[in-house]
Amino acid sequence: MSTLTRLDEPQFSPHTLNKFATLMAAGNGYLGLRASHEEAYTDQTRGMYLAGFYHRSSSVETTELVNLPDILQMRIELDGEIFTLISGSILDYQRELDFASGELRRRVVWLAPNGKRYQIECQRFLSAAQHSLVCSRIAITPLDDSANVTISSGIDATQTNSGRQHLDETSVRVFEQRYLQGCYRTLDGSNEVVISSFCAVPAESCSSFYAKNRRLTQHCSGKIGKGEAFSLVKTSWIASSLDADYHAQTCSYVTINKLIQCVEQGYDSLLAESAAVWQSYWQRSRVIVESENSQDQRALDFALYHLFAMTPTHNERCSIAAKGLTGEGYKGHVFWDTEVFLLPFHLMTQPEIARQLLSYRWHNLPGARNKASKNGLQGALFPWESAWSGQEETPEFAAINIRTGLRQKVASALAEHHLVADIAWAVDAYYQATRDDAFMRERGIELLLETARFWISRAVDVNGRLELHDIIGPDEYTEHVDNNAYTNSLAHFNVERAKHYLQQFEIKDVYFTRQADDFLERLYVPAASGENLIPQDDTFFRKPTIDLTHYKQQQGTQAILLDYSRAEVNEMQILKQADVVMLTYMLPGKFTAEQMQANLDYYEPRTIHDSSLSKAIHGVIAARCGRPEQAYAFWQQACLIDLGDEPHSCDDGIHAAATGAIWLGAVQGFIGLTVEQGELHLNPRLPAQWQSASLPFYWQGARIHLKLTPQQVAISVFGKNPVTLHLGEKQVSVLGSQTYLLADFFAPVTGSGTTKGAKP
Amino acid sequence: MSTLTRLDEPQFSPHTLNKFATLMAAGNGYLGLRASHEEAYTDQTRGMYLAGFYHRSSSVETTELVNLPDILQMRIELDGEIFTLISGSILDYQRELDFASGELRRRVVWLAPNGKRYQIECQRFLSAAQHSLVCSRIAITPLDDSANVTISSGIDATQTNSGRQHLDETSVRVFEQRYLQGCYRTLDGSNEVVISSFCAVPAESCSSFYAKNRRLTQHCSGKIGKGEAFSLVKTSWIASSLDADYHAQTCSYVTINKLIQCVEQGYDSLLAESAAVWQSYWQRSRVIVESENSQDQRALDFALYHLFAMTPTHNERCSIAAKGLTGEGYKGHVFWDTEVFLLPFHLMTQPEIARQLLSYRWHNLPGARNKASKNGLQGALFPWESAWSGQEETPEFAAINIRTGLRQKVASALAEHHLVADIAWAVDAYYQATRDDAFMRERGIELLLETARFWISRAVDVNGRLELHDIIGPDEYTEHVDNNAYTNSLAHFNVERAKHYLQQFEIKDVYFTRQADDFLERLYVPAASGENLIPQDDTFFRKPTIDLTHYKQQQGTQAILLDYSRAEVNEMQILKQADVVMLTYMLPGKFTAEQMQANLDYYEPRTIHDSSLSKAIHGVIAARCGRPEQAYAFWQQACLIDLGDEPHSCDDGIHAAATGAIWLGAVQGFIGLTVEQGELHLNPRLPAQWQSASLPFYWQGARIHLKLTPQQVAISVFGKNPVTLHLGEKQVSVLGSQTYLLADFFAPVTGSGTTKGAKP
Known part of the structure; x- marks a missing residue:
């Protein structure tokens, strides 16, 4: 090492x-x-x-x-x-x-x-x-x-x-x-x-x-x-x-x-x-890169240092706060950041921590059921901000507007419901990586069912079609819309997975299965148009655009809100982070390379990246689109969210999710390690600046070590059984150490814009 | 000016x-x-x-x-x-x-x-x-x-x-x-x-x-x-x-x-x-002195500046905190300091403030009655520490002993009851200086009666003699003693004054009068012995003495408690401040010069002056004993309680009472202005360092200005009626401006130790 x-x-x-x-x-x-x-x-x-x-x-x-x-x-x-x-x-x-x-x-x-x-x-x-x-x-x-x-x-x-x-x-x-x-x-x-x-x-x-x-x-x-x-x-x-x-x-x-x-x-x-x-x-965890830029390794070590520091492993009733344990920002509350940005790292390095993070949600089902019920809904509506009790901890009102004296209701707790599906997504990811049947029987399936029930009750029938209305997606600059692509897609995924695991574990629930079938059949999931574009929501494409150059230069500061009210921002194609890009990240097997590319190119210019969750995910998608240069630029910027020169960017704590995203960018983006339909895929797209990248990880009980160079990949599997890995379109099965020439699996990358390395 | x-x-x-x-x-x-x-x-x-x-x-x-x-x-x-x-x-x-x-x-x-x-x-x-x-x-x-x-x-x-x-x-x-x-x-x-x-x-x-x-x-x-x-x-x-x-x-x-x-x-x-x-x-208020030491005038100005700053005049429900409004020491609570050390200044410069300070106590009679009743007593037992509600605010337990983990009950709230009589003493002083009949009828007599009733109920019969047991006097280094001279004498004074004003205002209360007569007749008041010494309490003279030089050098720091426990200090002739000296100050007409002197000489060497209330009062008594040098030394030290070089002596607020004592030392000590049996007495004893001293004051509705030099006193009375003033053994009656040669009234001071200027 x-x-x-x-x-x-x-x-x-x-x-x-x-x-x-x-x-x-x-x-x-x-x-x-x-x-x-x-x-x-x-x-x-x-x-x-x-x-x-x-x-x-x-x-x-x-x-x-x-x-x-x-x-x-x-x-x-x-x-x-x-x-x-x-x-x-x-x-x-x-x-x-x-x-x-x-x-x-x-x-x-x-x-x-x-x-x-x-x-x-x-x-x-x-x-x-x-x-x-x-x-x-x-x-x-x-x-x-x-x-x-x-x-x-x-x-x-x-x-x-x-x-x-x-x-x-x-x-x-x-x-x-x-x-x-x-x-x-x-x-x-x-x-x-x-x-x-x-x-x-x-x-x-x-x-x-x-x-x-x-x-x-x-x-x-x-x-x-x-x-x-x-x-x-x-x-x-x-x-x-x-x-x-x-x-x-x-x-x-x-x-x-x-x-x-x-x-x-x-x-x-x-x-x-x-x-x-x-x-x-x-x-157990360290990602090592040989890079022209020494700060790349430091950023990874920094991220992993904090991923250790922030993660409670001693008590299932604790999860990871948005600022870890480093400051008072966000009051130490737990958001969807944990499941989507942090859990994947633990899942691949110490899967019992991922299980514990999911157990935190399972213990808090009473609070989530309570919140759903208070809203006249079924199942589990997890709180937007969670602490110890599992009750909704988001303040009812935002900070007072000092000019008007008015307090606005905090919209996220009211309508930013995608975290329910994000938790289900993490349960599925956990099972795929671990095959932990016991967890699924005791806790995982209950989480999937309760979250699925929430979505089934949340949908409204519009002339026979089921829709999700009055939603905020991860893009918090677009509020109270109908059929947010990210949310509808994840909700569909949530219910489908619940149904899937019920069948797999042979649990009989006729009523749920019937409801799920109906939901899956009738839920409207915004799909790609002829130009491969997926509408972020029902009205997004009809909204005007403005030049965001000024605000992109000040990204992370929400400077747009100094010039426009939230209501005005809401009526324009202005994104804090791009939901459709995020969606293509979350469900990688569901979109073609052309679709990923088209949506990245459409939405990114409309995205200020005022969310610290934005940049690294854009980097992963750019990498998957076969644009390592663009990906590397995004990733480097993501690495600077805390480590950059701005003197007060992290005064009230680190951006915990951003540390997870640094790891995600390297592993899912450049190394190109993803899980699709329960199988491990490797599609490397190292940036030109990297001479090699290596990482240890766990997969279904096996300890694996990967070392990538631009020419080859060395894989070591420490376990009893061989591990199957998709290298591009082909599969290999490895036990012990093997080295493969990438040229045998992938056509050479010909430059920015090519789709090589991306899945059809 | x-x-x-x-x-x-x-x-x-x-x-x-x-x-x-x-x-x-x-x-x-x-x-x-x-x-x-x-x-x-x-x-x-x-x-x-x-x-x-x-x-x-x-x-x-x-x-x-x-x-x-x-x-x-x-x-x-x-x-x-x-x-x-x-x-x-x-x-x-x-x-x-x-x-x-x-x-x-x-x-x-x-x-x-x-x-x-x-x-x-x-x-x-x-x-x-x-x-x-x-x-x-x-x-x-x-x-x-x-x-x-x-x-x-x-x-x-x-x-x-x-x-x-x-x-x-x-x-x-x-x-x-x-x-x-x-x-x-x-x-x-x-x-x-x-x-x-x-x-x-x-x-x-x-x-x-x-x-x-x-x-x-x-x-x-x-x-x-x-x-x-x-x-x-x-x-x-x-x-x-x-x-x-x-x-x-x-x-x-x-x-x-x-x-x-x-x-x-x-x-x-x-x-x-x-x-x-x-x-x-x-x-209206300034005392001006021509002194060899310029800091004397500054100390007086400093004291009067803070006496203004600390005194709430806008609301009868407020009184003066032990640190004024300058810091958090003593939690902003009100002690006996207000009536004994601060009220006299206001009484002579703006009597309506004195009335207000007494009204604060009158409004808080319910809390005082409540405390008496809780202790199985009658009348009004004012709280040792008072705030807004009038309830006892003294913490039940002192700060934890960090070595033993034990908390000791705060003794002052349990037994330091002299403040009840101090309040009565202030009511009497107020009436003597103002002849404010309306106040007495509405509030003053109620205060006197309720405080007197407390003492009557507090006394215990010992073979026909009434005694006050388990008392703490102002000297807090001697706790839980019987028949504290200060307390017994002031309690006697309290009941006597209550009876007196009942008669004067022709209020019939046969039961009280009978009880008061009995109390006054039978209460044991420690009196001067053959050597003119008054015992501080029943056991004081039997206790051993130690050399206090070391502790007197560190006075104000309670250094004695680092070497001895409170219980040990209690069993020795060690005083925080001298109760008998304080007593001779409070009731000046009741003691001969020889008595004052003998007790000052006995008790002062046994006194560490760890209380900020101690020095200035010793100075007044030294002056009354005709020892201007000793008096001046005491007074100068009293002026340094806040103004001295010690860098942290007043971090948590000024010693409010000590500012009042600076004024008392100058006015009652050196200028020698006192009230005895309702009459104004002037017995000047300027220190050798002072070429003159002047002050304005009010007396029974007249505005008076005094200017003293070692040779003469110039008196101006602005009012309708002449004001009678005792100059030594003689009386003068002044309206307009008069100047008197002191030699016509006082024998020349022959040096330290003489009793000239002191009353027989």
């Missing part, structure tokens, strides 16, 4: 504190920790979040992921100077997130206003091996003289979510004059979190402890000689009432004991233990 | 941000506004408080004065550099609070990290004329080049009380693309606050408005030539549901209209209007 890349912060800037706090955030699926600096900055949003730990601070607010008490902040005084990189001068600055181990490291040489130089080295990691464990180490070396060092750190519960407080401080303790512990309870009394910390300080230093105003603080001070290091190692253990082994009566002692064990083990050993987990993750 | 002093901040320091934010805080009794800088600093606690606007954020918290959304913070970017005095260099720094007008001014020349110099001038005031009005002005002048200036400011509701959130944001608006307004409601729904702001910006600048995450913000940017000023004037109007004229349905429009009127009037005119109110205040 080639060396993992690192993410570097090129320099310290007060303008990009929150961008890098997000990009370099730590996570292990259980906890997320923003990469805020030890020292405080006024513009810096600190954050620590526990997966599933939601609360609603008051009746006028929305349920949100709770920003927990802070454990990483340190107030550092060096010879009376408060350490901050805003004062004095920075003589040297290095900060890097090591993807191989998850360790964040910083080294600063600071010239303080007093004219003295100090070296400050900080390290920290969130354990991938023990998910409650956070370790940090700071070493301060005076370079010019001996120094008086004071460090104040502890557990700071003055943290809020932008002023919204969720926690009562129920107890603060210092055990054995060493171990700090704060216990907190959500204001509604439903959940608790217990945070324990220990600071190992130099023996000759002097410590005192204070608790005041929601802060439990250890002040530690000492004198250190020139060139010697004053080091503080802080070990923290975070537990919550969401943990399976949590008991309110014993958690205080149990967690102190865990902390003591970790403290005894020590930073380096704990880091090694965590790095070993990361290593096995990378071995 | 000599020129008013100013309070200067000698230099910018990140270590004293909160000290000066307190010292230079603005207030008009309705609103308080900490003197935080426009630009944010991580260690800086911003704060805006409305008198009486309390809320309890959750059931485990205490009711507290709500820290309101911030209106003063500005994020300033100069050519892309974020303005903060922590970065770059400060080439010039001046900051001053002008006591004459209440205006806070700052002028900085800042060398930014980009190498360019900018002058930043800030001014602000809280109107003394329109109590809802806050004005601020900032002018930025680039000194080296033209500059791009961006200022972001608005209404920021992410503010909390150390993480405790009290307010829901119910609406944010921008009217006419100009006027910002945020409406907030306490979480319990009981109160609302409406904040409206307007920023006047240069015509050629460009503004935009955003509302997100509880922040309503105006971004304003423009380019300005070298040497020209980019100025922004922000006018804000704060209204709340506590206002008499508040109507929830119309407040939004009404307050915008008020704001518009103020904006039209303009900063300078509004400042002049406010300064006129300050001017009349200073004329």
Whole structure:
């Protein structure tokens, strides 16, 4: 395996504190920790979040992921100077997130206003091996003289979510004059979190402890000689009432004991233990590319780092939030992003995680049934935004219009129903990749049936034809339309799959089958016209177009809404993301290369790509159309959604789905690995810049490794049975290692615009 | 009137941000506004408080004065550099609070990290004329080049009380693309606050408005030539549901209209209007001294500035908090400090405020009766800590002991009952100074009777003698004792005064009179022994003493409690403040000079002065004992409680009572003006450092002006009738202006230790 890349912060800037706090955030699926600096900055949003730990601070607010008490902040005084990189001068600055181990490291040489130089080295990691464990180490070396060092750190519960407080401080303790512990309870009394910390300080230093105003603080001070290091190692253990082994009566002692064990083990050993987990993750998942552009590999490593960090694997009642565990954007809610953009990665690298993500939905069927029923419908209407309870968490009203004082109802929760079919789509994908009969019998078929029932009840009869009215597709710039192509197609797919699995698993449900047959026969599915164009909805083609150049240049900022109202945008051919392009991505076997191409060429110029979900999918379709250059351009832009230069693009968290989409673009786009009708297809279209691409993946119980070059593909299958793979129009069956010349399977790519490599 | 002093901040320091934010805080009794800088600093606690606007954020918290959304913070970017005095260099720094007008001014020349110099001038005031009005002005002048200036400011509701959130944001608006307004409601729904702001910006600048995450913000940017000023004037109007004229349905429009009127009037005119109110205040109240030490006048001006700022005069349901409106210490609660340390100043300068402070207690009689009744007692037991409701607001348990995890019951609320008699004492003082019969008939006598009834029920019969058991006096280092001299004496005084006024106002209450007679006859009042010593309580003299030198050097820090437990301190002759000294202060006619002296000399060495209430009172007694040197030393130390060098002594607010004590020390101590048995006494004991002292005051409807020198006293009485004044043993009767040679009334002071000037 080639060396993992690192993410570097090129320099310290007060303008990009929150961008890098997000990009370099730590996570292990259980906890997320923003990469805020030890020292405080006024513009810096600190954050620590526990997966599933939601609360609603008051009746006028929305349920949100709770920003927990802070454990990483340190107030550092060096010879009376408060350490901050805003004062004095920075003589040297290095900060890097090591993807191989998850360790964040910083080294600063600071010239303080007093004219003295100090070296400050900080390290920290969130354990991938023990998910409650956070370790940090700071070493301060005076370079010019001996120094008086004071460090104040502890557990700071003055943290809020932008002023919204969720926690009562129920107890603060210092055990054995060493171990700090704060216990907190959500204001509604439903959940608790217990945070324990220990600071190992130099023996000759002097410590005192204070608790005041929601802060439990250890002040530690000492004198250190020139060139010697004053080091503080802080070990923290975070537990919550969401943990399976949590008991309110014993958690205080149990967690102190865990902390003591970790403290005894020590930073380096704990880091090694965590790095070993990361290593096995990378071995299981890493996509390696040899590219002219080194940032390609870094983008993939970045994406996969965050795909690990964001994904809760410890509790089926948790799923992946739109910003992972890196920030408070979208309140930590779960969207369709999880099933469509994130689940495919897990399915191919660690399928049990995909199963767990689907189980999250299965556990939440009561909420989905409730929402359907409230709307006079059958089956399961999953909430547009989901948290712990499975109820709809989308705020009823959008933010107030500050000019009019009016609040608009949030339309997505009312009409953006495609996520129901997206969940069914993911269940089908899961079964195809795993043949996990047990899951289907216990949970999968129920999900398919309940989602199918929703669509059957949702359709309206228009002169004998079934239609879906008043819909919002993924393109949220076109609201309340009839027969959105994406939604109708996916709904059809949903019901068809439900019927299919009922038959396959020999489950008798005559009434459903009869209803499904009727629905499948009569549902109107917008189809390609003579020019291969699929209408996005009933009225789309009749709407006028405008020149979008200006807005495409500012994509991602929704600048169009500064010039036009939502209602005006709705009446033009203006797309946030292109639904028909997305549709051809979702159901690859259903469309010809000509259809994919025609729709890409029609819709893309009308698409601003204001959604972070847009670019990478366009890249996959461009690749499938045999346009690797165009695909590569889209993919590179998609890689910059978080990693680009815009200083505030990800202040409130990473675009979780976009990290999944980076992987999708490489794997489904360039490597060309797709599943169609339960079978594995490989149609490589490496961009000219890539000399090779390789990835490990799982398929129906077999571990497979692929390595592609422009000339050949080397396939290794580790399993008992051979794996069948479609290479273009031909099939191969592989067990052990095989290398194939691509020229034997594919006509040479002759340039942009050719359809070679795309399926008829 | 000599020129008013100013309070200067000698230099910018990140270590004293909160000290000066307190010292230079603005207030008009309705609103308080900490003197935080426009630009944010991580260690800086911003704060805006409305008198009486309390809320309890959750059931485990205490009711507290709500820290309101911030209106003063500005994020300033100069050519892309974020303005903060922590970065770059400060080439010039001046900051001053002008006591004459209440205006806070700052002028900085800042060398930014980009190498360019900018002058930043800030001014602000809280109107003394329109109590809802806050004005601020900032002018930025680039000194080296033209500059791009961006200022972001608005209404920021992410503010909390150390993480405790009290307010829901119910609406944010921008009217006419100009006027910002945020409406907030306490979480319990009981109160609302409406904040409206307007920023006047240069015509050629460009503004935009955003509302997100509880922040309503105006971004304003423009380019300005070298040497020209980019100025922004922000006018804000704060209204709340506590206002008499508040109507929830119309407040939004009404307050915008008020704001518009103020904006039209303009900063300078509004400042002049406010300064006129300050001017009349200073004329009515200012104590002027000619002293060798210029800080004496500044301390007096500082004290009187804050006595104005802290005192709500608009609403009888509000009283003065222990930290005024300058910070969150003591949660904004009202203590006995108000009646004993603050009311006397108001009584002599604006007696209607004294009446209002007593009315606050009268309105809260139901809560006091309720507390008495809950304790199985009669009458009114006022809460140790009082807020809006009049219920006991003292937290049931003190802060958790972080070492043991135990919480101790707060003893003051259980046993520190002297405040009941202190309130009665203040009613008597009020009547003596005003002869306000109407107040007595309506409210005063009820207060006296209900407090007297409390004491009668509180006493226990011990072999025929009535005693008060399980008491804490003002000296909180001696808890749960029997027959505390201060408390027994004041309780006796309380009942005696109740009986007296019943008779005077010819109110028949046979049962009470009989009970009172019995109580007065049988209550044990600790009296002076042969050595003139009064025992602080039944057991005090039996306790051991220790050397307190070490703790006296750290007075105010409660350092003793780091070495001894409260229980251990309780068993030694260790005083936080000296109760018997305080007693001789409270009832000046009841003790001989020898008694005062003996008790001062006995108790003071045993007193750490850990209470901010201690020093100034010791100074008054030293003066009354004819020891002006000792008195002056005490008084000077008392003046430094907030103004001293200790960088964090008043981070969470000024010591309100200590400001009153500065006035008391000068007026009752050095000028020697006291009231005994309803008559005015003047026994001057100017310190050697003072060449003169003068003060205006009211006495029984007459406006009086006194000017003292070491040789003479000039008295002017503006009224219809002559005023009788005891000068030493003699009486004079003055109408118009008279000057008396002191030598005609007092024997010359022969040095420290003499009893001249003290009453027999």
